[in-house]
Amino acid sequence: MMHDPHFWELIAFLVFFGIVFYLKVPGKVGRQLDERAAKIKRELDEAEALHREAQHLFAEYQRKQRNALKEAEEIVAAAEAEAKILVRQAEDELKTSLERRRRQATDKIAQAEKLALQEVRDTAVEVAIAAAGQVLAQQLQGAAAAAQIERAIGDVKAKLH
Structure with missing residues (x-):
């Protein structure tokens, strides 16, 4: 038996396991x-x-992004509404300004017409007075005639003005 290699294998095997168990391997x-x-x-728990946390942060990021987009849309809508209001106000102001300028021009034209008519009347009166004075001067002679002519001219001027 001592010469049998299987025996020594068994002994080596038992010694090996004995040492392994003795050393509490x-x-x-x-x-x-x-x-x-x-x-x-622990690593799996930490990874989980x-x-x-990453999912939570991602969800929070998506929510913030949606809110930012919504806020941007609201800002754009408010800006568009304000622009429309400003355009309407500018149009109204332009119409008002144009109407005021038209009225001013119409008033100036009317005043110019009145002034022109008054000047024509004044000129006509002066021409008529001068003509009447010449006619009376030719028909009347003397100092009494001159006084009467002056009085008549004064009366005509007073009535025409």
Whole structure:
């Protein structure tokens, strides 16, 4: 039996396992495996927590983006409404200004017409008075005639003005 290689293999095998159990290798290996499993579990838990946090941040980002887009749309709508109001106000102011200028021009034209008519009347009166004075001067002679002519001219001027 001592010469049988299988016997020595069995002895080596038993000694090997004896040493392994004596040095508590299975417990150490088990603890290392348990520690490694715990470490992997912690890393997985941490990764899961980071994943949840990332999902939360992503959802919050999407909500903020939607809110920003909505706010931008509201700002654009308000700006468009304000622009329309400003355009209407400008149109109204332009119409008012044009109407006021038209009235002013019409008033100036009417005043110019009155002034022109008054000047024509004044000129006509002066021409008529001068003509009447010449006619009376030719028909009447002397100092009494001159006084009567002056009085008549004064009366005509007073009545025509």
